[in-house]
Each structure stands twice: as structure tokens, then as C-alpha cells.
Amino acid sequence: MEFKELNISKNSDGLVPAIVQDSKTLKVLMLGYMNEESYDKTVETGLVTFYSRGRQCLWTKGETSGNYLHVESIFPDCDSDTLLIKAVPDGPACHRGTVSCFDTPEAEGFIRKLEGVVQGRHAEMPEGSYTTHLFRKGVKKISQKVGEETTEAIIEAVAGDKDAYIYEVSDLIYHLLVLNEQMGVSLSDIEAELSARHQ
Numbered sequence: 697m698e699f700k701e702l703n704i705s706k707n708s709d710g711l712v713p714a715i716v717q718d719s720k721t722l723k724v725l726m727l728g729y730m731n732e733e734s735y736d737k738t739v740e741t742g743l744v745t746f747y748s749r750g751r752q753c754l755w756t757k758g759e760t761s762g763n764y765l766h767v768e769s770i771f772p773d774c775d776s777d778t779l780l781i782k783a784v785p786d787g788p789a790c791h792r793g794t795v796s797c798f799d800t801p802e803a804e805g806f807i808r809k810l811e812g813v814v815q816g817r818h819a820e821m822p823e824g825s826y827t828t829h830l831f832r833k834g835v836k837k838i839s840q841k842v843g844e845e846t847t848e849a850i851i852e853a854v855a856g857d858k859d860a861y862i863y864e865v866s867d868l869i870y871h872l873l874v875l876n877e878q879m880g881v882s883l884s885d886i887e888a889e890l891s892a893r894h895q
Contacts, residue, residue, distance in 0.1 A: 709749070712779055716744060716757075716789065719768040719782035720812055721805030725789035726797040728757070730779065742767050744783055763787035807869065811883055814873045830874050838878055841871045 711729040718725055728746035730738070734754050737745040744765035745756040758764030765783040772779055790797040817827040830838050845868035852861040876882065 711747060711749070712777065714744075714746065714779040714781055716765055716781045716783055718795075718805065719784055721808040723796055723800070723805040724798055725765070725783075725785060725795070726757075735779075738767060738770075738781075744781055757789075758786060761787070761791075763789065765789065807873075808883060810870065811873050811876075814870075814877050818877050827874060830871075831878065835875070835878050838871065838875045842868065842875050845871050 710731050712731075712735075714728050714730045716725045716728070717723065728744070729749060730745075731747045734745045734747045737754060737756070741756070743756050743758070744767060745754055747753070748755045756764070764786045765781075766786070767781060767783050769782045770779055771782075785795075788795055795802070814827060817825055818831055821828045821831065830841065845864060849861060849864040849868050852864050873883075876886075
């Protein structure tokens with residue numbers, strides 16, 4: 697989509713704030729500014745490109761570090777004066793070497809990160825990996841593990857042991873992610889179903 701078609705309201709410098717979010721973990725990574733030229737380059741190359749207010753020039757995130765941000769989608773906000781860019785990062789988004797420029801808890805969005813790890817194990821099937829072992833055993837074994845972990849979580853819930861419950865539910869979620877991958881289902885698919893039900 698062209699910049700003009702977005703009907704974006706630019707500030708007095710002809711710039712618009714652009715928030716970058718990890719499309720997989722949904723973690724907010726950074727904020728930069730775009731003008732029409734940097735937006736066009738972002739769309740053309742598929743790499744997030746900002747306008748540097750300090751250097752007065754375009755800069756593609758990752759051009760020196762190699763930590764590019766690969767665009768998946770761009771959305772204007774309700775007032776058409778800010779952009780939300782969902783992207784896949786090649787590495788840390790912050791110049792400090794951290795995942796995000798915002799110091800939010802590292803555990804935030806980890807379930808989606810774990811989903812990506814599970815998907816990677818399925819694609820690569822590395823030796824010595826428990827996840828690889830499960831995939832090799834197939835859907836029946838994975839389903840059995842999901843059933844076992846569900847029972848253990850229920851037992852701890854009935855017992856009222858919160859810490860033990862968290863431990864068992866974590867096991868359950870991991871095995872459920874493995875089963876999802878075996879079935880070709882993603883968290884996004886489940887979110888879409890839940891959203892449709894809610895509506």
C-alpha cells in the first residue's frame with residue numbers, strides 16, 4: 697500500500713512515528729520515524745527503513761549490525777498519525793544488544809518464542825533433542841504426553857498448590873505446542889478461532 701493511500705497525518709517535520717513489533721512474539725521492539733521516502737523504501741525492500749532526525753537521512757535498521765527487521769505487515773492507528781509495523785527480527789533490535797529497546801520482562805511473549813523453537817526442531821530434527829524424540833514417536837505419543845500433563849495439572853489444581861500447578865501447566869503448554877506443530881496448527885490459528893467465537 698502506498699503512503700498516500702494510508703492518509704497518514706505527518707508532524708511538522710513531515711514525519712510519522714513507527715512502532716515495530718515482533719510478529720511472532722508480539723513484543724514491542726522499537727520506535728522510529730518515517731517520512732514518505734523511508735516508507736516507500738520499507739515497502740520496496742521489505743526491510744524496516746527509518747528517517748534519522750539526527751543525521752537527516754534514511755537508515756535501514758540492521759545496515760551496520762546485520763540485525764535487519766523483515767516486514768510482515770504495516771497498519772496505521774485509528775487517528776492515522778502512527779504506524780504499527782509487524783516484523784521478523786534477525787537479531788536484537790536495540791543497539792545495547794537487547795531484544796527490545798523497551799525494558800519489559802524477558803518472559804513476555806515467550807510462548808510464541810517457544811513455538812518458534814518447536815517449529816525449528818521439527819524442521820531440523822536435531823539428534824539428542826527431546827522434541828525431536830517426540831516428533832519421531834508421532835501423534836499418538838505426543839497426544840499421550842498431553843493427556844498425562846493435563847492430568848498432572850488437574851491434580852495440582854485440586855491440591856491447591858500454585859507453584860506445582862504452574863510447573864505442570866508449563867509442561868502441558870510445551871507438549872501442546874509440539875502437538876500443534878505435528879497437526880500443522882499454530883497459535884495464530886487458535887487465536888483466530890477464539891476471536892471468531894468471541895465475535
